[in-house]
Amino acid sequence: MKAIIEGLNKNFENRIRLGIMSALMVNEKLDFNALKELLGVTDGNLASHLKALEKYQLVVVNKQFVGRKPNTSYAATDYGRVSFKKHLNALEDLLGGI
């Protein structure tokens, strides 16, 4: 069981981060408002968790103009996808038997 717990990634413990990564695993990219709407969280909460995921290179930010309006979108990095998959497998191993 010890190995199973060690397989769990502290960066994905928080439920908002679980939500962000889940959404980005099944979407190529999502903008801030789409994520906020999807997860039902505050701007500040979402921004701080996105910043942390970006710091650990699990998520990448893309800033561009859509027409004349600035648009910021987020995508999981390859490293983020692999890490999150590993986290899910460890969760499955730990919780699967219950």
Added chain:
Amino acid sequence: MKAIIEGLNKNFENRIRLGIMSALMVNEKLDFNALKELLGVTDGNLASHLKALEKYQLVVVNKQFVGRKPNTSYAATDYGRVSFKKHLNALEDLLGGI
């Protein structure tokens, strides 16, 4: 998705707490050393998470003497089992599609 995130219980986010509850869901009770061995965590870490789970009545502590030696064991409460099952279902809903 918002409902799914709300279904996740903050008390079970931490991976040590996930480990404790997983172990207590499939064992009637476990003593401190058994939990410590199973999860590979420090005394202090385990004690603080058990205390928090006890505070929210998710785990109950039983102190008794085995022969002449004091023995402290932990068990999930009914409320703890129901809450953890709900948490697992919400995790499954959130992560199942990935």
